[in-house]
Amino acid sequence: MALYAELHRHLGGSVVPRVLWRYFERHTSELISRFANYPEFEEFYTKPRNTLDEYLELHTLVESVQTVETLPYFIYRLLRGAYIFENLAYLELRYTPYLRTPEHLSQSERIDKMAEIVEVVGKASQLEEYPIVTSQILCMHSRLPYEVNKAIVDLAAQSKQYVCAVDIAGGDSHYAERLEEWLNLYDYACSLGINTTGHLYETTAGCYTELLPYLKRIGHGIQIPLLYPELLPELAQRGQCLEVCPTTYIKTGTLQDIRQLKLVFDRCFDAGVDIAICTDNAGLHNVRLPFEYENLLTYDIINFKQLQACQDAAFRHAFAWPHGERPASLLNELLKPEPPKVLAMRD
Template sequence: MALYADLHRHLGGALHPRIIYKFLQKNDHAILNYFPDYDGFYSWFTRPCRTLEEFVKIHTLVEELQSVEHLPYFCLRLCRGAYTFENLQYLELRYNPYFRTDHKLPVAKRLGQMNLIVETITANLRPAEYPITVKQIICLDRRLPTNINEAILKVAKDNLGPVVGVDLAGPEIEPEKWEVWVRLLAKARACGLKTTAHLGETNIDNVHPQYFTVLDRIGHGIHIPLIKPEYLKDLSKRQITLEVCPTSYKQTGVLKDLSRLKTVFDRCRAEGVAIAICTDNPGRNPAPCTLPGEYERLIDNDVIDFTELKQIQNESFRSAFGYAGPPRP
C-alpha cells in the first residue's frame, strides 16, 4: 500500500460533510432548520465561494462546533478516515485553539482554556487501530489582537512535541503589519517550533521578503512564482517549501482553472524550490476530496507528469516538521 504525507490540513475543514451533518443531527443543532436533508447541507458546505473571506465564514461555523467536549468525536473520525481512505502515513493538522474555546466566556478565561484544547486534541490523535502519525501545527490569526496571538504562541511552546510548528492563518488582510508577524514567527523559531504562514494565496500583497527569514515553509505562496518569480532564488537558498493545495484555489475563487498551476510547478522546479502537495480543507471540497485525488487532478490537468509523482510525494516527508520515520525510498 502506498503511504502518503499531508502537511497542510485544517481541523475545521478536514471532516467529511456527512460526519458534520450526523453530528448536527445528534445534537439537534438549530442550523438544521435550514437544511432538513443532507443533500442541501452538502451542496451548501462544498460549494465554491467567490472569495477566501466567504470561504472562511463557513469554516468558523465548524470551529464553533469543535468545542472541548466534542473534539474526541471529530479527532477519531478524521484520523481513521485519513488512514483508511487516503492511505496517509503522516499528517500535520493545523488549528487555532482560541476559536475552539467557549465563546461565552471572557477573553482571559478563554485564553486559560486553550491548553486543555491542545491536550484534548493530543490525546485523541492516536487511534490505536490506525497507525497514522498526526502532529499539530497551531495557528495564529491575522484577525486577532497581538496579546491573544502571543498567548497562542505560548500554548504551542508549552506543548512542543505533539505540537511541531506554528502557522499564520486567517484572511490575507493588513499587509502593512508584516513586522508584527515576522517578530512572532521569529520568536516561535527561537522556542524550537517550525514555522509556516498562509502567504501569497489570493494575491501578492502580503508577501514581504522579510517573511522568508523566519519561515520553514509557506502555505500556498502560489502568487510568488506567478507574480514575483524573482523571489524564488531566495526561497531556494533558504530551502523553503511551498504547500500547494490545488482544489482549494478553485473553492476559494483564487483560480478558475488548475492548469495555471503548471507555471507554479515549472518555475519552482527551475529554481529548485520544493513543493509539497496538500489538501487544505478536503471536507469542504466536492468528493472525492483526498490527497491521492489531488495527485490525480494535477496529472489530469497536465500540471505535473506521472513520472514526477514519487519524488513530489517524497518531498512532503522531507519537508515535514515532525516526521521521524525512515527515509523514503
C-alpha cells in the same frame, strides 16, 4: 498501505459533509434547519466561493461545535478516513486553539483553556486502530489580538509533545495593517526554536516579502512562481517548501482554472523549490489527497516522476516525521526477498 504525508490540513475544514451533517442531526439540528435534506447541505458546504474571505467564513460553522467534549468524535472520524481512504502515514493538523474555547469566557480564561484543547487533540490523535503519525500546527489568527497570538506561540513552545509548528491564518489580505506584529511574533517563535509556516502569497493581496525569511515552509505561496519568480532562488537557497493545495484555489476564486498551476510547478521544479501537494480543507472540498494527485496528473500539470518528487518532498519537509525515509522506501526494504540459502555440500 499508508504511504503519503499531508502537511496542510485544517482541523475545521477537515470534517467531511456527511459526518458533520450526522453530528448536527443528533446534537444541534437548529444549525441545519434551513436545509431541506443532506444533498442541499452538501451543495452549500462544498460549493465554490467568490473570495478567500467568503470561503473562510465556513470555518466558523465547524469551529462552533469543535469543543473539548466533541473534538475526539471529529478526530476519530478524520483519522479513520485518512488511514483507510487516503493511505496517510503522516498528518499535520492545524487550527487556532483559542477558537475552540468557550466564547462566554474572558480573554484570559480562554487563553488558559487553550492547553486543554491541545492535549485533547493530541490524545485523540493517538489511535492504535489507525496508526498515523500526527502532530499539530497552532495557528495564530489575523483577527485575534497580539496577546492571544503570543500566547499561542508560547503554548506551542510548551507543548512540543503534541505541537510541531506555528502558522498564521485568517486570510492573508489582513496582515498588512499589523505587519510589524507578525514580524515580532515570528521572530519570537524562531527564538524559541519553534518550526514555522504561514499562509502567504496565496492571493495577490497576501504578498509580504518581509515575512519570508522567518518561514521554514510557506502555506500555499503560489503567487511567488506566478507573479514573483525572481524570489524562487532565495526560497531554494533557504530550503523552503511550498504547501500547494490545488482544489482550494478553485473553491476560493483565486484561480479560474486548475491548469494555471502548471506554471507554478514548472517554475518551482526549474528553480529547485520543493512542493508538497496538500488538501487544505478536505471536508469543505469533499476531496481526498489521492484525488489531488490524480487531478494534477489528469490535467497534465505534473507527470508521475514529478508527483513522486512532491511526495518525497512532503516527508522531507514534515516537521515531526520520525524516520529518515518515506514509508515506501522502508516498505521496499521490508519486502525485499531474502537471497536463497546455499546448502552445504555433504561428502
